[in-house]
Amino acid sequence: MADQKMKGGTVSIMVLIFLVLSATFHGCFAAIGQVQPPRKRNTVVNGFGSSVFLTVSGNVYPLGYYSVTVGIGNPPKPFQLDIDTGSDLTWVQCDAPCTGCSLPRDQLYKPVKNNFLACKDPICAALHSKAHQCTNPNEKCGFQVDYADHGSVLGAMLSDNFPLRLVNNSLSSPLLAFGCGYRLQSRSPHPPTTAGVLGLGKSKASISSQLSGMRITKNVVGHCLSGQGGFLFLGADFVPKSGMTWTPMLQNSFDKHYSSGPAELLFGGKPTGVKGLDVIFDSGATYTYLTSKVYQTVLNLVRKDLSGKQLQDVKDKALPICWKGAKSFKSVTEARKYFNTFALSFNGASNTHLLLPPEAYLIVTVSTSANLLQRLKTSAVL
Numbered sequence: 001m002a003d004q005k006m007k008g009g010t011v012s013i014m015v016l017i018f019l020v021l022s023a024t025f026h027g028c029f030a031a032i033g034q035v036q037p038p039r040k041r042n043t044v045v046n047g048f049g050s051s052v053f054l055t056v057s058g059n060v061y062p063l064g065y066y067s068v069t070v071g072i073g074n075p076p077k078p079f080q081l082d083i084d085t086g087s088d089l090t091w092v093q094c095d096a097p098c099t100g101c102s103l104p105r106d107q108l109y110k111p112v113k114n115n116f117l118a119c120k121d122p123i124c125a126a127l128h129s130k131a132h133q134c135t136n137p138n139e140k141c142g143f144q145v146d147y148a149d150h151g152s153v154l155g156a157m158l159s160d161n162f163p164l165r166l167v168n169n170s171l172s173s174p175l176l177a178f179g180c181g182y183r184l185q186s187r188s189p190h191p192p193t194t195a196g197v198l199g200l201g202k203s204k205a206s207i208s209s210q211l212s213g214m215r216i217t218k219n220v221v222g223h224c225l226s227g228q229g230g231f232l233f234l235g236a237d238f239v240p241k242s243g244m245t246w247t248p249m250l251q252n253s254f255d256k257h258y259s260s261g262p263a264e265l266l267f268g269g270k271p272t273g274v275k276g277l278d279v280i281f282d283s284g285a286t287y288t289y290l291t292s293k294v295y296q297t298v299l300n301l302v303r304k305d306l307s308g309k310q311l312q313d314v315k316d317k318a319l320p321i322c323w324k325g326a327k328s329f330k331s332v333t334e335a336r337k338y339f340n341t342f343a344l345s346f347n348g349a350s351n352t353h354l355l356l357p358p359e360a361y362l363i364v365t366v367s368t369s370a371n372l373l374q375r376l377k378t379s380a381v382l
């Protein structure tokens with residue numbers, strides 16, 4: 001069953017699938033389903049920096065998250081981390097010892113003596129808001145993150161080596177700051193199967209910012225997520241040079257998220273009356289979230305469009321809105337003939353459209369009925 005994750009803060013709308021993000025004021029909308037590394041061009045961009053390329057596994061449903069595996073320490077130990085462009089802190093479940101950790105003890109990160117980050121470290125300051133104060137010079141850097149799904153993690157900041165294979169074939173093992181999470185609370189009935197979170201947000205504390213501060217990669221984050229995993233890159237080598245549509249990212253200093261807007265919502269290519277949407281891109285949120293007014297509009301449009309079609313409203317545990325067809329849906333592409341495409345039109349200088357076809361807002365759920373037969377249904381993920 002879907003373990004709905006929402007790692008970013010409270011927001012007006014979130015779009016997570018089929019996007020590539022970049023922290024250099026651009027969001028690029030990538031082709032989907034491409035899980036092979038794109039061919040790297042042998043160009044050095046402004047003299048420094050290579051890139052890190054990581055294979056992403058996961059899906060929106062039934063898993064509810066996307067993750068990468070990174071090694072930490074010397075010798076490195078592998079950790080599966082939830083990729084999250086909606087938060088800054090990278091942390092792992094940590095044997096300090098730990099309360100609330102979901103992994104077996106031998107799979108936890110074991111802190112090494114003296115690798116605690118000092119409170120006065122600039123990365124510690126970046127993690128905390130304005131009121132960051134260190135009372136004595138030897139104070140360690142603590143952290144607490146409360147996620148939007150009401151889960152939380154508390155711990156201490158450490159630094160350790162992250163051995164990374166760069167795309168120029170060099171091996172780099174930078175000392176990066178990350179969190180040792182030793183007090184975890186999860187409000188979800190399904191404890192996380194990942195070892196922690198890879199924080200890819202905008203702050204100086206995020207892994208992407210740390211790598212660019214060391215001039216190992218450019219401060220660019222890109223990802224391509226499909227129904228069966230995808231890829232993540234840090235650095236500028238894989239930013240496609242053609243076949244892309246670009247829209248600027250908002251530069252609000254008060255907003256710590258990657259966001260774009262204002263956008264107008266279209267349905268079947270026609271205006272819906274919904275305008276002025278600021279959109280947050282958050283790979284740590286399972287679904288796309290809309291404000292209740294916009295959600296109602298969207299739902300009304302979908303329902304109106306369905307009138308006269310052979311779909312029946314049914315109840316399903318996975319999501320609140322669900323339809324059943326005359327025959328079981330085997331894949332979401334079969335639902336295409338019943339549903340129309342939404343689009344977000346970013347009406348800045350270049351009128352770019354982010355298309356949301358039925359496959360991007362519907363999932364086919366698997367639920368076990370009383371007679372234990374598996375039935376497939378379609379639910380709206382709006």
Ligand SMILES: *[C@@H]1O[C@H](CO)[C@@H](O)[C@H](O)[C@H]1NC(C)=O
Nearest residue numbers: 048049050166168170215216
């Ligand atoms: C690869 O990139 C890294 C980081 O920018 C750099 O330190 C290293 O010298 C590069 N290696 C080669 C073989 O160019």
